[in-house]
Amino acid sequence: MPKHAKEMEALIEHLGKHQLKFTRQRELILDAFLKQEHITAEEMYHQLAKKDPHLGLATIYRTLNLFCEAGLAQARHFGTQTQYDNTSHKGHHDHLICTDCGKIVEFENCDIERLQEEVATRNGFTIQTHRLELYGLCSRCRH
Amino acid sequence: MPKHAKEMEALIEHLGKHQLKFTRQRELILDAFLKQEHITAEEMYHQLAKKDPHLGLATIYRTLNLFCEAGLAQARHFGTQTQYDNTSHKGHHDHLICTDCGKIVEFENCDIERLQEEVATRNGFTIQTHRLELYGLCSRCRH
DNA sequence: ATTCTTTTTGAGACGATTTATCAATTTCAA
DNA sequence: TTGAAATTGATAAATCGTCTCAAAAAGAAT
Known part of the structure; x- marks a missing residue:
C-alpha cells in the first residue's frame, strides 16, 4: 500500500x-x-x-x-x-507568533479544539478545518 | 478633551x-x-x-x-x-466561515480565550492579539 | 522671526510574490 | 485511435509593499 x-x-x-x-x-x-x-x-x-x-x-x-x-x-x-x-498532519496547526522577531511556536490544544466544535455545533456548522494564530511577544522580545 | x-x-x-x-x-x-x-x-x-x-x-x-x-x-x-x-480596540471577532456559500458568523468565546492565554503563558508569550477562523459547512450547505 | 540641520514627504521606480495568458501537449472517454 | 477538454510551461502582467531622492516641513538655536 x-x-x-x-x-x-x-x-x-x-x-x-x-x-x-x-x-x-x-x-x-x-x-x-x-x-x-x-x-x-x-x-x-x-x-x-x-x-x-x-x-x-x-x-x-x-x-x-x-x-x-x-x-x-x-x-x-x-x-x-x-x-x-x-492538513493531514493533525496537530501542530496552531501557531504562536512573535510580532517582534518572527519566531513561530507550533502547538496543539485538545481543549481548545473541543470548544471550537461546541461553538460550531451551536451555530449549525460542521468544521472541516480551522486556523488559530496567537500574536504577541516571546519571552526574549518582551524585555 | x-x-x-x-x-x-x-x-x-x-x-x-x-x-x-x-x-x-x-x-x-x-x-x-x-x-x-x-x-x-x-x-x-x-x-x-x-x-x-x-x-x-x-x-x-x-x-x-x-x-x-x-x-x-x-x-x-x-x-x-x-x-x-x-490595538486599543479589544473586541475580538472570531469567525465561523462556510466554505460552500461563504456565510460568516462572528462569535466570541471566553473559555477559548482563557485557554489561549494559558498556552501562551506556558510558552513564554504575551498575547497582543489573535485570529481564530473555523472553516466548514453551515446547516444549509450540509443538506 | 530667521537660520540651519534633520526628518519627512510625495511621486514614481523597484523588487518580490502570485496570477493570467496562450500555444503546445496531455489526459481520458468514446 | 480519435478528438474534445483540461493542463502545462514560459513568460507577461498584476499586486503589494519598500526604496530612492529632491523638495518641503519641523523644530532647535540663534
Missing part, C-alpha cells in the same frame, strides 16, 4: 467531481507535499527541480491551490510568502 | 524617544486609524484622499508601520493584503 493512499484518493475524488484530470505533475507535487508539514511554492519548486527540471513554478502554484480546494492543504500568509500547510 | 488623547500622547512619546517629528500627516493618519478596528493601507489611502488628495500611499505605509513600532497598531497578513489592527 502506497504511503499516501488516503490523500491520493481524496485528490482523485476531488478531481473526478470537478472534471479535472490526474496528471504526472499533480502526482509528483502531491508526493512531495505530503512529506512536509508546510512548504512554500518556491521551496517546492527548487526541491522538485531535481526530479523534473521542467516543472514550472506556475504549475506548482496552481496545484497547491488545487490542494487547498480539495482540503488537503491550507494556505497561510506569513511575511511576504504563502505557506501551504499539510 | 480630544477623542484619542491617550493614543496621541503615546505616539508623541514614541516620537520624542526616537528623534522623530510630529507632522500633519501623522496626526491625520492617527485620527483616521483610531476610528477603525482594523484597516489596510489601501483603504486608508482612499479614505483620506478626500481630506488630502496629495497624501501619498508610501506615507501611509510608513506611518502605519510607525504605529506598529509605537504599539498602537499591529500588522496581520490576511489574504494578499496587510491588515493593521487597532
Whole structure:
C-alpha cells in the first residue's frame, strides 16, 4: 500500500467531481507535499527541480491551490510568502507568533479544539478545518 | 478633551524617544486609524484622499508601520493584503466561515480565550492579539 | 522671526510574490 | 485511435509593499 493512499484518493475524488484530470505533475507535487508539514511554492519548486527540471513554478502554484480546494492543504500568509500547510498532519496547526522577531511556536490544544466544535455545533456548522494564530511577544522580545 | 488623547500622547512619546517629528500627516493618519478596528493601507489611502488628495500611499505605509513600532497598531497578513489592527480596540471577532456559500458568523468565546492565554503563558508569550477562523459547512450547505 | 540641520514627504521606480495568458501537449472517454 | 477538454510551461502582467531622492516641513538655536 502506497504511503499516501488516503490523500491520493481524496485528490482523485476531488478531481473526478470537478472534471479535472490526474496528471504526472499533480502526482509528483502531491508526493512531495505530503512529506512536509508546510512548504512554500518556491521551496517546492527548487526541491522538485531535481526530479523534473521542467516543472514550472506556475504549475506548482496552481496545484497547491488545487490542494487547498480539495482540503488537503491550507494556505497561510506569513511575511511576504504563502505557506501551504499539510492538513493531514493533525496537530501542530496552531501557531504562536512573535510580532517582534518572527519566531513561530507550533502547538496543539485538545481543549481548545473541543470548544471550537461546541461553538460550531451551536451555530449549525460542521468544521472541516480551522486556523488559530496567537500574536504577541516571546519571552526574549518582551524585555 | 480630544477623542484619542491617550493614543496621541503615546505616539508623541514614541516620537520624542526616537528623534522623530510630529507632522500633519501623522496626526491625520492617527485620527483616521483610531476610528477603525482594523484597516489596510489601501483603504486608508482612499479614505483620506478626500481630506488630502496629495497624501501619498508610501506615507501611509510608513506611518502605519510607525504605529506598529509605537504599539498602537499591529500588522496581520490576511489574504494578499496587510491588515493593521487597532490595538486599543479589544473586541475580538472570531469567525465561523462556510466554505460552500461563504456565510460568516462572528462569535466570541471566553473559555477559548482563557485557554489561549494559558498556552501562551506556558510558552513564554504575551498575547497582543489573535485570529481564530473555523472553516466548514453551515446547516444549509450540509443538506 | 530667521537660520540651519534633520526628518519627512510625495511621486514614481523597484523588487518580490502570485496570477493570467496562450500555444503546445496531455489526459481520458468514446 | 480519435478528438474534445483540461493542463502545462514560459513568460507577461498584476499586486503589494519598500526604496530612492529632491523638495518641503519641523523644530532647535540663534
